[in-house]
Amino acid sequence: MKKLSSLNKSLPDLTKKLKKYREVLLANLVMIGEIPAPTFKEEHRIEFILNRFAEAGLTESMIDEGGNGVGLISGSESDDNKKAILISAHADTIFPASTDHTMQVSSDQIIGPGVADNALGLATMVTLPYIFEDLGIKLKNDLVLLANVKSLGKGNLEGIHFFLDNSTLEYQSAICLEGIQLGRLSYSSIGMLRGEITCTVPESYDWSRFGDASAILTLNEVINKINDMRLPSRPRTSIVMGSIAGGTSFNTIARDATLGFEVRSESQEVVEKAGETIQDIVLEVSSKTGDQVDLEIVSKRAPGGVPFAHPLTKCARSVMEKLDIEPRLAPSVSELSALIEKDIPALTLGITIGERTFKRNETIQIEPIYKGLAQVIGILMAADGGYCE
């Protein structure tokens, strides 16, 4: 670990050096962020990223059959002696193409839909080859840069799953990049089940009956019952009621209503059990009201990850400490879980501080970016040096 500490010593200096890439990084951020990329329709954004890879001389970059943008910086070691390190950032956003994607740049912050999630993660990844070239950083291992598509919501990590299922390289470790929050250190994935419950009033319903039925009322019944479910405090478990939609106007009975929810737990068994209970609730309410109530499971993840004391997590913590970044440990349900499934030691990191995620005026701070970037490069170099295995 002696060498790692000398590597870490150079980090504060690196933060200063990185300031000179401000325009290049922010220009990438703005240009990427202004290309709409709703889940399943990321191709224009991926094309831009591929162009950047090509301009940076990453000759082996390509769009894989799953639609992911992939770039490769070959390591200096011979093929037998090297593995690969993966950096991934999801390319899709929750915003439809019709949203105005204009980014607004002021002296200290950038505002725009998806700027934090995940234009900044992508811009950081896309700028890395340029920075490495300019600073003369050469890794021993192969560095694979992955802009993975179909990640969010119903995409259900399809892009990264496809990539990992088909990649022929052996990965030593992986880092997932998210725009915010700086200090985020996710190394484990929690069990998760995401579903949609849709209530529909049958077509044949007698509309002359005055207002005593509505898909919203039925859904309300479902919600109350889910709310009454008993969840264990250990292993930690929670149900997020994430979104609700239904009905059309003030004065018409709602024909349909939909709830989006997520069960999260440290235990897979509890997740499964909660899922079964919700299925029972759906059946019960359906038979009681005569309305159609359907449960669709959108995605599922198994809990897992590297332990807290794993060298990769340790490395990350020591790099963050050197940069005065306070690590905030939080489990993740994103790309990390796909990597964990493949037994690749992986982390999720945030690049800067920001707020109003998922809103059109999503905002990130510019100044902390350099630290966030130094942290990524620091951990990468430590991993490349073999300190994280």
Add this chain to the structure above:
Amino acid sequence: MSNLQSWIDNNTYHHSEFWDLKKLVEIKKKKNLKISLCLPTLNEEKTIGKEIIIFRSELMERYPLIDEIAVIDSGSTDNTLEVSKNFGADTYLATDILPDLGPKKGKGENLWKAIYQLKGDIIVYVDADISNIHPRFVYGLVAPLIYRDEVKYVKGFYDRPLALSGNVRPSGGGRVTEILVRPLFSLFFPELTAMIQPLSGEYAVRREVLDQIVFPIGYGVETSHLIDVYSKFGLEAFAQTDLDKRIHENKDTQDLGKMAFGILQTFIKRAKALDIIDKAEHTTILRQFQAKRDHYEQKLIEIIEDERPPMIEIEEYRKKFNR
């Protein structure tokens, strides 16, 4: 006039023809050209930061096409100058340049003072209110000047497909262009109607042309440039580049009225000086534009405003009514 279409074909570009920035920078270096980018501003804090970041990153750091970025401000009361400085642009107050000449206020003033303040052999002017800014706004305009020595003035235009029926679409400028400038040019300077968007605020010009022409400080600056450069150097000095879509805030009709009034003043001054007011009497062809796929062509429409004399001059009338 018969060769107007061939001028359009030879001197009208699409920015995508100049995607090879590496090559562009090489030739620029070989020809030892210096290029300055001027962004005239007045309360543009919302868009200026992004413009500077993108131009610096793409056209200074990655491909050293431009040598300086200067913001010339008319006295913004918002954070325009602070944001510009922060992202590394050179910032000037128009009133601080050539202060002895006294202050005048208007965009044209900033453009004119840029000639004195900036170092470039070529100056590119780009409005600061473009929200979908892209490097093409600069390299698309500069490239014809770098590749072709005889070209002196390159104007940007933006395709605005208003109606897409079949494969022919009307093409051209904004409302003031179509209602005022194109009819005026059709009457007095038919060759200038070859400019698809005479009023666009984005253009790149060689210094030896800029220092030879008068600058109206207000709305008339673009119109006067076209007339003056045309009178001095001919149509061959111009080229134009399609810069695709440009998004900015739309002006309301009253503002357009002000703009039209300013343009008309500038125009009449020149028409008088060139003694061409009478010329209009014999012209009956209005020249508009249409685009067929990527090809632009003029549409000539004959509009004869024939007139009848006062009825009193007609003999039959006088007889009938005994007058």
